Amino acid sequence: MASTLHSFASAADLADSLADKVADTLSAAIAARGAASIAVSGGSTPKAFFQALSMRDIAWDKVTITLVDERFVPADNPRSNHLLVDANLLQNKAKAARFVPLYQPAASVEEAARLATAKSAEIGIPFDAVILGMGGDGHTASFFPGGSNLAEALDASTPRGVITMEAEGAGEPRLTFTFSSLQDAALLVLHIEGEGKKDVLAKAEGSGEEADMPIRAVLRRATSPVEIYWAP
């Protein structure tokens, strides 16, 4: 499916424009079905966007928010994506939203993935909005090059749900929605910032193996168009 690049003069402009686009998408879903769902990324990039979105005037009590991926750490760990969402998105008007975490206090990351799959089974079929990020190594969600479950995660026939991922560049074991869970969102966004990420994107858009730069799976095979939001 095709991708479209939306370039902005500043990260603040991008955050505002993306918040407007997501708010419109969620409001349209609420008008049509009475509920809306969004899966967001962690990392350093989405903070300003989260803050802008949290102030948008939508029926947040009808919105379910989850993460595209998470570290196997509790929500009070500074590296938790849940903590980032708590501090920046589940604020202001968005405080009324329901949040479904991927981290579960289980004995193993595999058990946590099973629990997260069960708890998220009712949302996101498909998601109304999915906001992906991308690392400098070409990973997205927790689809890491060399990841322990990368082939399964990227296989379009792997069912919707959450699986585990371990990789050298990942730090802690990870929980991640599969490619099949994310690729058909009504609004599928890749949010990246900086010249370095633009170069990584250009490389990913070239030829090469998906396993070397897993973002290629999204750029090449997502059934929804990929809206790329970029600012310097």
Ligand SMILES: O=C1O[C@H](COP(=O)(O)O)[C@@H](O)[C@H](O)[C@H]1O
């Ligand atoms: O590990 C992760 O990194 C990516 C990209 O993060 P960034 O700090 O370069 O913006 C992120 O999309 C993913 O959700 C996160 O778990």
